[in-house]
Amino acid sequence: MEGNIAIGLDIGTTKIVAMIGRKNEYGKVEILGIGRSKSLGVHRGVVNNITQTIQSIQLAVQEAETAADVKIENVTVGIAGQHIRSLQHSDYITRSNAELVIDDEDIDRLIDQVHKLVMLPGEEIIHVLPQEYKVDGQAEIKEPVGMYGGRLEANFHVVVGQVSSIRNVGRCVKSAGLNLDNITLEPLASANAVLSQEEKEAGVALLDIGGGTTDLAIFRDGIIRHTAVIPFGGNVITEDIKEGCSIIEKQAELLKIKFGSAWPGENKENEIVSIPGLRGREPKEITLKNLSKIIHARVVEIVEQVYVEIKNYGHEEQKKKLIAGIVLTGGGAQLKHLKQLVEYITGMDTRIGFPNEHLAGNSDDEVTSPLYATAVGLVMDGLKRQERKKLEIAYEESLIEPEPEDEQEEVIEPPKPPKRSFLDKFTERIKDFLDNAE
Numbered sequence: 001m002e003g004n005i006a007i008g009l010d011i012g013t014t015k016i017v018a019m020i021g022r023k024n025e026y027g028k029v030e031i032l033g034i035g036r037s038k039s040l041g042v043h044r045g046v047v048n049n050i051t052q053t054i055q056s057i058q059l060a061v062q063e064a065e066t067a068a069d070v071k072i073e074n075v076t077v078g079i080a081g082q083h084i085r086s087l088q089h090s091d092y093i094t095r096s097n098a099e100l101v102i103d104d105e106d107i108d109r110l111i112d113q114v115h116k117l118v119m120l121p122g123e124e125i126i127h128v129l130p131q132e133y134k135v136d137g138q139a140e141i142k143e144p145v146g147m148y149g150g151r152l153e154a155n156f157h158v159v160v161g162q163v164s165s166i167r168n169v170g171r172c173v174k175s176a177g178l179n180l181d182n183i184t185l186e187p188l189a190s191a192n193a194v195l196s197q198e199e200k201e202a203g204v205a206l207l208d209i210g211g212g213t214t215d216l217a218i219f220r221d222g223i224i225r226h227t228a229v230i231p232f233g234g235n236v237i238t239e240d241i242k243e244g245c246s247i248i249e250k251q252a253e254l255l256k257i258k259f260g261s262a263w264p265g266e267n268k269e270n271e272i273v274s275i276p277g278l279r280g281r282e283p284k285e286i287t288l289k290n291l292s293k294i295i296h297a298r299v300v301e302i303v304e305q306v307y308v309e310i311k312n313y314g315h316e317e318q319k320k321k322l323i324a325g326i327v328l329t330g331g332g333a334q335l336k337h338l339k340q341l342v343e344y345i346t347g348m349d350t351r352i353g354f355p356n357e358h359l360a361g362n363s364d365d366e367v368t369s370p371l372y373a374t375a376v377g378l379v380m381d382g383l384k385r386q387e388r389k390k391l392e393i394a395y396e397e398s399l400i401e402p403e404p405e406d407e408q409e410e411v412i413e414p415p416k417p418p419k420r421s422f423l424d425k426f427t428e429r430i431k432d433f434l435d436n437a438e
Contacts, residue, residue: 005032006386007064008378009057009075009178010186011169013042013212013235014331016056017372018064020072021379029380030360031367033068035060044212044231045081047168050175057176074181076382077173078189078374079126080215082231083162089114090155092134098150102135104419106152107145111422114156126166127159127185128422129224142221159185159227170430180434182385183427187217187227189377194329194353194370197222203322205310206353207342208373209302209332211235216306218313220320226313230305234332237298244294245286251275256335261292262299263337299338303345310346325349329373385424 005022018035037059041049061072093110095102107130114128133141135149144152166183173180190208191200200219208215210233218226234256241252241260259273271288314320325348328338333352342350355376356368367376 004386005070006379006382007072007075007181008189008375008380008382009060009077009173010375010378011042011047011053011057011077011172012039012210012374013045013233015039015211016042016053016060017375018057018060018072018075019372019375019379020064020068020070021376021383023383024360026360028360029358029376029383031363031376031379032070033064033066034367034372034375035063035065035067037063039211041172042212044233045210045229046083046165047172050168050172053172054175057172057178061176061178072178074179074382075173076182076184076378076385077169077180078184078186078378079161079166079169080186080210080213080229081161081165082213082229083123083165084126084159084185084227084229085161086157086159086227088131088155089117089158090153092151092153094151095149098148101146101148102144102152104145110152110154111156114158115422117158119160122162122164123160124163124166124426125158126161126183126423126426127157127188129157129159131155131157131223131225157224157226167430167433170434174434180427180431181382183423183430184378184381185227185423186374186377187215187229188224189381190215190329190353190355190373191217191219191224191377192358192380193355193373193377194327194357195219196357199324199327202324203320204324205306205315205322205326205348207306207326207328207333208330209233209328210330210374211332214302214306214330214332216309218310218322220322225320226309228306228309230302230309232298232302232305233330234335236302237295237332237335240294240298241291245275245284245291247275247284247286248278255286255291256295259288259291260295261288261336262296262341264289264292264296295335296341299335299341300345303342307346310348322348325351327351327353329353329355329370331371333370 008019010017016037016039020032021029024030037056039056041052047053091114111128133144134153191206200222203220206217212233214230216228238252242249272285275284277283339350354368355373
């Protein structure tokens with residue numbers, strides 16, 4: 001059973017989700033079980049209390065195991081958090097023999113060179129994503145393998161993070177009794193779950209509004225072009241309601257979910273919610289107009305920061321236009337009238353992203369909520385890596401050639417092994433570090 005299923009573990013600021021899924025016969029993802037727990041030891045996407053985080057992970061995992069009746073061992077974990085940043089970088093290599101065609105090894109050499117970039121202390125490169133290549137000055141080449149050329153250049157999108165924060169996540173997963181199968185960047189996982197290939201081609205910005213952070217991933221021509229993590233999310237809205245209305249956090253969160261709106265014009269002056277006072281105190285009366293004003297002010301701030309990032313990517317240039325606009329996902333995307341507000345501020349088409357693009361048709365409504373976009377994406381990622389592993393094993397087996405019985409028999413070329421991404425190597429380094437650090 002373990003072979004065909006994958007487990008995604010989304011360690012968020014407000015909740016931790018463990019999701020178990022497998023591919024059905026139609027190639028769609030079937031979710032077998034979900035477990036979620038309140039996340040206690042995470043602040044703005046970064047672990048700040050190891051013990052509490054371990055307990056929260058164990059709770060979520062147990063719930064998912066019970067629901068799916070499966071024992072969980074290996075998990076695919078998402079990383080985000082305010083320490084993630086990205087930069088653009090160009091690099092080139094000169095090939096010793098221009099008579100030979102460019103192959104995967106040349107590209108690996110170029111990517112390895114980017115990894116030698118000098119970072120700030122404590123930072124490490126997590127992802128190196130080639131954008132487009134140049135061969136001997138000829139620009140805009142998508143796939144240089146198989147071409148002739150002496151000088152190979154590329155523009156790269158480089159994602160950088162604090163290695164200690166990522167090791168802490170690894171430590172929590174390990175101490176919760178799980179194996180770290182893989183690490184994935186959360187904006188990429190969410191994007192895989194909610195975006196269609198057409199949107200990625202046309203140009204789209206995915207906005208994942210979580211509890212502690214808002215993740216942004218921009219695609220154009222099918223390639224990821226820009227990523228950013230903005231250190232604000234739904235929790236700062238709750239915090240503002242709590243302060244502005246002088247109520248406790250639990251009540252503020254409920255108010256936001258039940259009556260909150262990002263558009264103040266919607267509510268009449270006389271719409272009032274009564275909130276029970278704390279032990280023996282008078283109940284409080286709060287007008288919905290005031291509530292939406294508080295929410296509006298904070299949401300505008302988050303969206304404007306996101307819009308700055310979209311402009312930094314170069315959305316205003318004709319060649320870089322994002323035709324498919326913005327897709328909102330994550331728990332924060334459920335806020336009423338948020339879509340209208342985002343369209344109003346950015347002037348870009350906006351839709352809410354539900355992770356049902358790749359899910360089996362009979363999935364629960366709960367699973368297809370934007371809340372679970374990252375978890376669904378992590379499960380998909382785990383399944384994809386399993387398929388790659390199977391291909392690698394098949395490749396290794398095909399190298400052990402049987403003796404040809406007949407001289408006339410033609411030798412069949414074994415298929416090439418799939419390329420390992422840098423993240424696989426990065427995960428292995430984290431695993432080694434954790435094993436040696438125990």
